[in-house]
Amino acid sequence: MTATPDVHTPASFTGTGTIRNPATGDVAGEVRWTDPADVAHIAAGLRAAQTEWAARGAKGRAKVLARYAVWLGEHRDEIERLLIAETGKSAVDASQEVPLIIMIASYYIKTMEQALAPETRPAALPFMAIKKIAVHYRPRPVVGIIAPWNYPVANALMDAIGALAAGCAVLLKPSERTPLTAELLLRGWLESGAPEVLALAQGAREVSEAVIDTSDFIQFTGSSATGAKVMERAARRLTPVSLELGGKDxxxxxxxxxxxxxxxxxxxxxxxxxxxxxxxxxxxxxxxxxxxxxxxxxxxxxxxxxxxxxxxxxxxxxxxxxxxxxxxxxxxxxxxxxxxxxxxxxxxxxxxxxxxxxxxxxxxxxxxxxxxxxxxxxxxxxxxxxxxxxxxxxxxxxxxxxxxxxxxxxxxxxxxxxxxxxxxxxxxxxxxxxxxTTAPMGGWKSSGMGVRFGGAEGIRKFCRQEAVVAPRTNVGAGGNYYNNSLRALKRMNSMMTKMALIGPKRAAK
Structure with a gap:
């Protein structure tokens, strides 16, 4: 749900700001902008809290996400009133966001344990059957989400829910045009009894840059031009990114x-x-x-x-x-x-x-x-x-x-x-x-990189994959070590080559 870049806003804000309804000019509320220098401290707090959050396991986190989904449903009217006040949406448009997020949360609550469970992999060749192979999905500590203004609830939480389900902490930078809805969403997270693994950084470009510099993964939604700049800055620390960018559908x-x-x-x-x-x-x-x-x-x-x-x-x-x-x-x-x-x-x-x-x-x-x-x-x-x-x-x-x-x-x-x-x-x-919700959402060409929510991919994208290879038996261990004779090594390599070629020879016929 891409929004175009905030080209007419300054790089940073200080102190507090007034947010007005674009339809009427009425004051929607006040926001306190984050000092870019404070973002590293916020990220450090999230990183410390994330360890316990990940340790709860998928079942423990699912219970927290379920309580949050209930809170969203119970406060839907309040959220939609703020959406209208902050964006000038019609009531029809404002009514779409909370139900979508509850759908996404409901899907992940039911599937996150399976999506995050270690996967066993078969041996590629018979002689490797002596090994047990498992792929583990381990959460990245802090996920930075830079969200646009067009859907202040959906564009923030459709990514945050997946990251939180994975066991990550989330540092959310909402658009400076729609910061108030994000404050309400954070309040709901805490009121539903969740730990402090969700935090906000309010501001414009300099705050976004600080979020990129202090996060372990970046989800950006916005224009293609700004997405390229996000990727360029993330590359300084080799921070992985997922980008949903412009469209002309x-x-x-x-x-x-x-x-x-x-x-x-x-x-x-x-x-x-x-x-x-x-x-x-x-x-x-x-x-x-x-x-x-x-x-x-x-x-x-x-x-x-x-x-x-x-x-x-x-x-x-x-x-x-x-x-x-x-x-x-x-x-x-x-x-x-x-x-x-x-x-x-x-x-x-x-x-x-x-x-x-x-x-x-x-x-x-x-x-x-x-x-x-x-x-x-x-x-x-x-x-x-x-x-x-x-x-x-x-x-x-x-x-x-x-x-x-x-x-x-x-x-x-x-x-x-x-x-x-x-x-x-x-x-x-x-x-x-x-x-x-079972299908990944993402774009091709200049419309993005990677996928957002949907399917197991919407959770696993926030994880690092770790392969663990363990022995089933000690038989065969060390067959190609240096301490074996040259004759034994030659026999081992010959056998490996012959067995590895069985499949290609069959396929080539």
């Missing part, structure tokens, strides 16, 4: 698709959270025979959206003026180059960081709205001749986060899906892969 609508379903999905996928979602639908390729029907259905659905923060609205504010400016620039570029706006296309007069849901047609890849991440409420729709052209254009992008394919033939849609260069494809749906 395509939707393909084939001629046999359910047009109304596809239109509903496109509007929701593009406009949810005012388009500020990494896996939002950012461009649509529609086969020509259903193009007109699809466009008409999309316009109909967009015109029914109600705009405003909080209750009674489907479509909320953008996070700030810088994000509005990106959307305005992309729309204006398209209009200048010949595109038409069938809805929206111009910012309304009035207060708040709102931009209307905008449907663009007559678009092509010369336009920024089709090639650069907009991260705003736009839906550019391009007519194509067939599935082959749609696939070619969908892959004509530096990004590869996710995509969607709509067709009345599921097998045909899957055949198209596996031609798309991205980390996940939804068939006859959008964004639903985020709810599939």
């Amino acid at each position: 395509p939707m393909i609508v084939l001629e046999d698709a359910d047009v109304d379903l596809a239109a509903h999905a496109a509007v929701w996928g593009a406009m949810f959270n005012a388009g500020q979602t990494c896996v939002s639908v950012e461009r649509v390729y529609v086969v020509d025979v259903v193009y007109d029907r699809f466009v008409a259905a999309v316009v109909r659905d967009v015109q029914n959206l109600s705009t405003g923060a909080g209750e009674g609205h489907a479509f909320g504010a953008m996070i700030d003026e810088s994000q509005v400016a990106v959307t305005e620039r992309h729309v204006q570029d398209a209009l200048t180059k010949g595109a038409r706006a069938l809805t929206g296309g111009r910012r309304p007069v009035g207060s708040g960081s709102f931009y209307p849901p905008t449907v663009l047609v007559d678009v092509d890849h010369s336009m920024m709205c089709m090639t650069e991440e907009t991260f705003g409420p736009t839906l550019p729709i391009m007519k194509v001749a067939d599935a082959a052209e749609a696939v070619r254009l969908a892959n004509d992008s530096p990004y590869g986060l996710s995509a969607s394919v709509f067709s009345g033939d599921a097998e045909r849609a899957e055949a198209v899906a596996v031609q798309l260069d991205c980390g996940a494809v939804n068939i006859n749906d959008v964004i639903s892969n985020l709810m599939c």
